[in-house]
Amino acid sequence: MKKLENLFQRKNLLFTLGIIVLIAAATLVAVFRINIAEEQNCYTTLFQTGEQLNQDIARLINYDKEQLESLAGIFAEYDNLNDEIVLSIISNYKPCGMVSGLEILLPDNTLIVRDGTMTSVEGNMDFAKEAKKGAYLTEVGTDILDSDKRVLYSVVPIVKDGEVTGILRGVINPDELQDVWNINLYGARADIYIVEKSSGDYIVDTSGNKLGNVKFIDNKSIIKRSSMDELARQLMRGKKGYAVFDMPDSSENLYFCYMPCKVNNWELAISVPESAVLGNVGEVRTLLFLLVGFECLCFIVYLMWMFHDARVRNYEKQRRIELMSFTGRVQELLFEAHQNQNNIELALELIGQMTDSQYVFFKILGENGTEEVYQWIKDDPGQPMLRVPKERVHFFMHYFYFKDGSGSIFMPNIEELKVVAPTSYDLLVDKGVTSLMAVPVNDVSGRLVGVLGTCNMGPDCKDTHILEAVKLSFSMLYHNIRSYNIIREMGTVDLLTGLLNRNCYQKNLLNYPNMQFESLACVYCDVNGLHELNNSQGHEAGDEMLREVALTIRNYFGDTHSYRIGGDEFVAFVLDADMENVAKQSEAIAKKLQASDYYVSIGISIGRPRNLDQMEELVKKAETEMYEAKRIFYENGGRERRRR
Structure with missing residues (x-):
């Protein structure tokens, strides 16, 4: 116990020293943190906002994909995608999510367009190649109905019985994405950019500038960056980082962060004016108060840890005591x-x-x-x-x-x-x-x-x-x-035959009068010729005969009330049985044993004993009947049969 207490004290001392070192380190860190808190908070907030926006965009795109997969499942039920119902669904489709319209590419390279009409796209599209791609989001391309309009497609195969029977294309207008996504970051002061990494083209630009390419970014206006590589190259390579732009036409800098988009081959970027991300200028002043609060919190945590540790140790001790008590019980x-x-x-x-x-x-x-x-x-x-x-x-x-x-x-x-x-x-x-x-x-x-x-x-x-x-x-x-x-079993079971022995028989005689039954039959069985068999063939043959007799009695009367009460004497009690059935079973026992050249004499009595005397009288009557059967057996040449 003393060793445990010393260990606990040393642990408390080490924890206290750790708290002191932590407070000293926190004080030093706070001095440096005051100088960089504003800027680091800006980057952290920007990246957190970007990650959240990234997840929101991915969720919306996945939602549209799920909707298209549901429609593809419905269309798959039709044997012919030219069916009027399918054409009606396509022509009457209402914009949902990012998808503003539907098209279906058929195996013969015929395209069912948004108004329900069909047009050949041979040479422009290949159904076999599209079918192998599965579900995906295309890059920005030209609208087949309006060559001056940019579109991209969310593509889902229509599969029936394991075979692609059509390609469902959800039409997405990039110029409407900012309205669909309902982006409102930093009180609508942030601008969002989606860049196609393969080409560097802007897919979405909410700043109001004409869509262009990231290659035209002026790197000279960047006053701070996370990488020395050119910003355009960083964006097209799918990197994550930040940059700070000096805006000549504005009195404040522009903070810019970028990261890979979770869908398609896109890069996501966010730009925010300095005043939007560094509005919490009071952080420098409150940081010192937080430091004091942190020190107080450390001491509170220390006290809570002490209390918790004591509770845990007491709980574990109590559990051990309960387990010991439980095991003992x-x-x-x-x-x-x-x-x-x-x-x-x-x-x-x-x-x-x-x-x-x-x-x-x-x-x-x-x-x-x-x-x-x-x-x-x-x-x-x-x-x-x-x-x-x-x-x-x-x-x-x-x-x-x-x-x-x-x-x-x-x-x-x-x-x-x-x-x-x-x-x-x-x-x-x-x-x-x-x-x-x-x-x-x-x-x-x-x-x-x-x-x-x-x-x-x-x-x-x-x-x-x-x-x-x-x-x-x-x-x-x-x-x-x-x-x-x-x-x-050694006290109640006969080791040779497996039946209950005489000790058990004499004990159970007292119990039978108290049992619940209407009648009780006593079957008294004696084996004929056991002595002669032992003399002529040996005791092993005699034992085999006794086991066969016991097995036959057990098969007809069970082993619950069957006893071997002497060398060649057996008694079986049968509850609630009439004399006729017991007699038939007894006769069947004799015949079955006779087939093995074994002979028995059986006596039967039936009654309802109320006490031990009546019980003994019942047994005595069956025994008398047995002796009479035995006398008849020997008078009829039984002795000669046993000698054969």
């Missing part, structure tokens, strides 16, 4: 959960509370491929019922087998499962699962024996550390369940 619940399985659900509920999950499960893989799933589901009336099918929990077991029983799954978004296991994804999504996590549970040898997981965790759950903290307790639970089942 889970371990305590699972310690005797092999005898009281309600504790397993209580432990899963604790995990659900810690992770704010809707569903928590623990799946155990048994020795012989048997599986057991324990689950807890949050009872929340405000949310839909979530129940993950047990067969889907099987996915996690396969996942960890693939991962060699290591690692973990943390999917705050179930969409990640779509690639790993699409079938499980579809079913889990259908059941309302939105997130999941799981960890493998291994035994002491490292073998995968189970999976512990949750679904629909809360937003504060960032990883699987809570599950990792308790998976050892669930590993011990698996070990305890396995050991407990082995011990229990």
